[in-house]
Amino acid sequence: MAADSTFEVDDPGTGAIVAAVSDGTRADATAAVDAARQAWAEWRATTPRARSEILHRAFELMHDDIDVLTELIMIENGKPEADARGEVSYAAKFFRWFAEEAVRPGGEFGEAPGGGSRTVVTHRPVGVAALVTPWNFPAAMVTRKVAPALAAGCTVVLKPAAETPLTALAITRLLARAGVPDGVVNLVPTTDAAGVVSTWLQDVRVRKISFTGSTPVGRILLQQASERIVNSSMELGGNAPFVVTDDADLDAAVEGALLAKFRNGGQACTAANRFFVHEAVVDDFTAKFGAAVEAFRVAPAADRGAQIGPVISKRAAVRIEEAVADAVASGARVAHRTPLPSDLSGYFVAPTVLRDVSPDASIIQEEIFGPVAPIVTFSTDEEVLDHVNSSEYGLAAYIFAGDLRRAFKLAESVEAGMVGINRGLVSDPAAPFGGVKQSGLGREGARDGLLEFTETQYYSIDWSG
Structure with a gap:
């Protein structure tokens, strides 16, 4: 009709x-x-x-x-x-x-x-x-x-x-x-x-x-x-935490982070939204992760070599840029950012890694739905669980740890419907997809x-x- x-x-x-x-x-x-x-x-x-x-x-x-x-x-x-x-x-x-x-x-x-x-x-x-x-x-x-x-x-x-x-x-x-x-x-x-x-x-x-x-x-x-x-x-909605412990395989964690954060340019309800990285490995993780982010090719889909495309609308792009600006004004710093080509005409946001982000910052508490990765440092498992479970959302979470028993113990304490353990993807038609809380x-x-x-x-x- x-x-x-x-x-x-x-x-x-x-x-x-x-x-x-x-x-x-x-x-x-x-x-x-x-x-x-x-x-x-x-x-x-x-x-x-x-x-x-x-x-x-x-x-x-x-x-x-x-x-x-x-x-x-x-x-x-x-x-x-x-x-x-x-x-x-x-x-x-x-x-x-x-x-x-x-x-x-x-x-x-x-x-x-x-x-x-x-x-x-x-x-x-x-x-x-x-x-x-x-x-x-x-x-x-x-x-x-x-x-x-x-x-x-x-x-x-x-x-x-x-x-x-x-x-x-x-x-x-x-x-x-x-x-x-x-x-x-x-x-x-x-x-x-x-x-x-x-x-x-x-x-x-x-x-x-x-x-x-x-x-x-x-x-x-x-x-x-x-x-x-x-x-x-x-x-x-989601506000997925991505946890990297001090004994994690950092190369695997970076690979998982790139998938969990930047698939579809971060425009996924399961996208990693809050990165919690142990103080002992945060510098190394950020350097490896940031180098990969800076190497992204950002372009329209018509460019067959594109790795990161646009966000869905101009309104979305403005909202994400404002969230980054607010985080920086509150004390965060841009650690890494993908250079954007000057000839882009669509709705593009530069993939960005933020450091020194407060766990109480708005960009941590609210779903970003875009290619921005804010990193919070933690020192103990008890501390990171408090941060992780402070959100009203509970759709997905990701945990990277070297000791599988430690990872599973953390996963059992996370308030989320789905937890990826040492992997950056949780979606599968054969698995029950959904969340808890809001x-x-x-x-x-x-x-x-x-x-x-x-x-x-x-x-x-x-x-x-």
Whole structure:
């Protein structure tokens, strides 16, 4: 369905307009629910094997189309080619994983403790699911939600970020080619995010909301969802600590730090945001880390040698630069910074390493969402745990230590849903992705991701005589 008006999508690497997309309205949001509800009866009755085969086909098609999808992400998101291609490959794996989960029956059968009856426990699709995805991973955030919803037998209405709708449109068309029936997946790109999502949450036919985005927006959606008790999954903000102990392998720690901090230019909810480095190794770590940062090639995605691309918007660039300036005014110093080419025209921020940062500084307490690494020095494990757990967020954390038992002991004390131990990556379709505290509710990926789109039902069967 074409909307009456359109909105423009730009390339953050150049600022050039690259597409115009239909701008969905509240009426379009309702029409999407109409289609999803009408398709639900047939889709939930489709056998798990049939749903699985469609998802397997979607996985294959994503790999067939990897060049096209990579280019779309590069254009609308600004990611360098390697990052964009890696995202497509990662995104496709959610179709494969949940194709496999769709045919793994879950449930229980047992005798009631008092005898006389048997209990059968099963899981049923929750119904029409509203999915709201962010701009930073325009392919992976779509597949991480759509794949388990379809595997469980739900139909969906999907609102991608206005900054990056093109990848979501391409994936929706790909799903149709894979065999997803009309009405099962309904996409509503829009600049009126609040209007479209609130329309869905007010609609009695929508029984699920799955949102990835900021904690402030998540709070608003949870308030709205509470009015009808809508089943809710929230993957919200992060403020991931990156801990380097005095016995850590510094080369491995630097490699992990580069991945954890600068993947997608730091624009990831799991990105390392606060670096806590032991006083005995902070100089050596900073020197090695900083040298690697200064060697980055910063350029638009069209430059195939780019390692760091732009941030998503001019507003984001200004916010990050102001955060760095505030940190420096408060006593931090710029230890290392990537030189920016003079001919850049997009939304670029120089990758920066800060030293002498106070653990109470704003740049430590708030999510940066950009290519800036502030380093705090610590002296004891007890001290660093106090710093790490002082944040209201608890999505991801990273610990590098030579003694694995020490690393694991630290990890057990960290208040986070995911901890990378001696590695700078925690995301995997086979693992439960999600956080604690203000970082959200529920899990995506693994078996947990499928169960998020189901309701538990049990049957009590008379067994007397």
